[in-house]
Amino acid sequence: MYQPSGRSSMTTAADHFRAATAAWAAGDHPEAERLAGQALAVDPGHADAHSLLGLARLQSGDRGAALPHWRAAAALRPDVAAHRYNLAELCRRLNDPVSAEPEFRAAAELAPQWAEAHFGLGNVLGDLGRVSEALAAYDRAVALQPSFARALYNRGNLLREEGRVVPAERDYRAALAADPDLTDARVNLGAALGELHRWSEAERCYREALERRPGDADLEAALAGAVLAQGRTAEAARLMEACEPRAASPALTRMRREALLPPVPDSAAALAAAHVRLRDALRRAAADPPRLDPGRVHQSGAEPPMGLAYHSADPRPALEAFAALYAPQITPLEPLSPKEGIPRVGVVVTHGHEGVYDRCLGRLVERIAARERVAVALVCSRSGANVLRHLRPSFPGEYLVLPAHVHEAAERIRGARFDVLHYWEIGTDATNYFLPYFRPSRVQCATWGWPVTSGNPRVDWYVSGADLEPSGGESHYTERLCRLGSLPTCYERPPAPPAPPAPAARRRTFGVGPDVPVYLCVQNLRKWHPDFDATVAALLAADRRGRLVLVGDEQPAITQALMARLRRALGPNAERVGAIARQERGGYLRLVSHADVVLDTPHYGSGANTVADAVACETPLVTWPGPFQRGRWAGAVLGRAGLNPLVTRSAMQFVETAVRVANDEPFRRELAAGLRAFGAVWFDHPDAAVELEGFWLEQVAR
Template sequence: NDLGRFDEAVACYQQALRLGLDVAEAHANLGNALLNQGRVEEGVASYRRAQALKPDPAHEIIIATALPVIPESKAHMLAARQRVEENVERLLGSGLTLTDTSRPVASLAFYLAYHGLDDLDLQRKLARLHLLANPSLGWTAPHCREGAGGVSERIRIGFVSRYFHGHTVTKLTRGLIDTLSRDRFEVVVFHARGRTDQSPRSLDQAAVRAIRLPDNLNEARVRIAGEELDIVVYPDIGMDAMTYLLAFARLAPVQCVTWGHPVTTGIPNVDYFVSSAELEPDGAEDHYSERLHRLSRLPAYYYRPPAPTQPPDHGRLGFGDDATLYVCPQSLFKLHPDFDAVLADLLRRDRRGRVVLIDGLSAQWTRSLCERFVRSFGDVSDRVQFVSRLSSQSFQNLLRAADALLDPFHFGGGNSTYEALALGVPIVTWPGRFMRGRVTYGCYRQMGVEDCVARSPEEYVEIAIRLGNDREWREAVSGRIVAASHQLFEDMAAVREFEAFFTEVVRLAQPGRAAADATRG
């Protein structure tokens, strides 16, 4: 499960149960693996069997918030979401109390973020549910209690994540950790249950200390508190139970989250969400439980990816030279049912067109999406083609082979957008209501290149078809992207803005001042 090999995990746990290992833990592990595959009813049933053998209040929260990975339709998605809302309300009034507060077990309701809806109220309720079930989550570190001492000469800042290895979070965060002024900041990196053997050595070396946190939640809190930090930065909250639960505690006078998982946390002790004016629409403050701070630049120092060493080749990737390749290189759960109509229109209007997707972590994800496509646009769904999961080099080759890249609605690309724009590959995008659907748009705005920004789904299809069939225009757009791409990479202006923000919020958090007095930026 932890390695993302969900199909293997299901097979292993089912075999263990067939061999007579009829214990609660085996049923719960099978339930978790089935939920990761998107088999919600079967996963919930396995958790119920575990509950019958050995009741665990934490599992009640997981059962209540189970969501499909690939919705069958928009109606199916909305019904599942409504069920979660009702279940959370029920549990809030149930007096649910955890018996073991040391385990990092939580419901992240991860797939809510991909529904294209406002998650603020539900995220706040989820946070309140976890806090009611385990009040010790709200623990305060000794140095943060009233009457504690002030700031040291250099601001002590800690970055906490599970994903400081070969992950998008590392790519979005590593440059900031590397380049923060060491005259002004003392940096500590905390690995929360992460694979430290795969962490970039430079990331750990850039810090004063790199600390592997214990798996015990209470011990992990104490370990972070022992560093007496001025600021805790969570590059991502909402993808890992440990970091989600750590964020409930007051481990530093100032606590921030950034865009590694670009959704509000709903957690009371997370003070700021650091984003960008390039990303956020007017009124975006209402999307966050945190105070929204907008940098003027994109919130990353992103290293330019190495240039590819091989030329792109349609034929070598398994496609004919005459095919128009519309590539959507995203995790399959990002493909909202609203996006189906766009794919259908594109394929009907371009008879040489092929929509290319990458297989899901589970074969079940791919099967479920194929079945939805057949129901949604069966007349052309045979021209949606899946490629197997790719190495970094092969992923670059796929991007370069594309005639156009497709940014899905509501939750678009992040790391893939940076990689594609570094290569000069055009991405069609239609900015959404929320920041998670506006990252590609934000990159284009910072670059000053907006040829491929659509104002409607209809214009989105028009731009994609023009990219696929007007070679001269596509090459001109690609040239403009390449010429402006330096605006995205190794951006010290963003680092300077982070430094100014960190310095100001620490000042405001001193005794006699409140962090909430900070301007929204």
């Protein structure tokens, strides 16, 4: 056969590769894969053909088949940044971050101005938990490409996981400015705003995201949660009902909707009706229990409503009914044998509750850890560990960081082999509510961070104080009740500002005249039971000059709902009731120190925080203890201080005492002196730490 001069009859690897790239560009991926394979049949060392064949295999969904080709491309041409990057990204997607890291580093060194390489390095360093290095890599990617939306979004995610929610918000907003269609950034911006308690803005984000993802059940649930957090219970219920057919568990969504309790009930009758609906929902659920998905309980919203603690009834029956639904669905873990050495105790502090834990229990746990008779670890989220280290840098114990999924968190705790697991709260979020069902430790204890029983038969003890519990108080708990002899805190003295000695100077802070007594209530407005309205009406009738000041809720709708109810209950006297916006710590303590008297709420009253603040500010606190622990903290502290006149036994006595304190300045000064003397010995007292340590050691010995 005649051959033209100067040309070979053989098709070269380069010819096959050119044809393959043309097929790929035309969208004919199977043909591109076939031609790349022919190129390699001619020249097995053709790095670009390996790269294209790996891309084709990846496009077909076979990551494993792509790996040897991209590994070969990187080995044949280690000086090509794209080959190193492709191999790195594939290793990361195959859950091999250790192999991915050096390849990403090589790509970034070969092409230092390539933002994508630094972005990939940030991703894999984040996977490896090397947060500061990951953030530095993202910083470099964004510096090179300021509108790099994915890098901004991923950096925001990492910052948020670290507890740095404010800079995370900035990154999410910048990512959306660069790419308004990056809906995940809008969703996570909503989540970040929720963590900052800016729920109206979170609601807006979720609504905008739903416009781009209509029918997304998880987004609809997030929107309902944001509306509920603002106190719009009826609207949240309608949203839940609308999304119920699309929910992962329609029955669970229905039960959650039916179990909603209003944060500020319109009346005692409305509150009673809500509890009837809850009991009916639990009865229906008992006949056909909604199914739990262990991988989703951390975001299910299936935990009992927190309103059960705020109301006057005993919550134990309802909490036991919830536990009867869930306990059979969660298999407890097999315990591991204890570690050698001193006993190990894990103290569980879940996300968002670090500040209140540190003020109420942080110093006590720190004292125990410093004694070294017990090895103490704080069991928390990654962001929580950062917050706790900042709040209490002198804590000598360890940290066990938990994943977000509850069943994975339980496995990690089990692997730590604690002798005792001590929960600061059980029931304030999905994690601390569902985690005990897995029984990741042989002994599990609840304590007064949430002042009601868990209802969970797998929680062994509830640790309280003898002064906090009434006679027969053990009947309020499904757990065995431990009554410590001391008040169960080592509370450090708050930085209270000195109050002016003259009433007129104090009252000026509230913008009233020198002869106008100021009654201050700083309690969470959810604690304002309708029963309290008549007591407040009697107080304002008894002191015609007095003014009642409340501290408003973070969510305006909740403050508005209570003020509307008080206007109905108080009539014209409601004009002498006002709400002050929530304050930073210093401003809040100034309010307490300048008030004439602080009023406790019935049923669920002041906890350790409010009582300690009143003691430090030397401001008399009038209380009316209830039948449950959650209404007895103020009475216990004032009883220890020998200030029994402030501990009343009826609504009439409550009113008479408050009016006397506010109007009888010598009497008030006498009470303030008693608070000063008590504070000198109570704050940071070590007895409670010694007693709690002894209780833990006793459980280990058993």
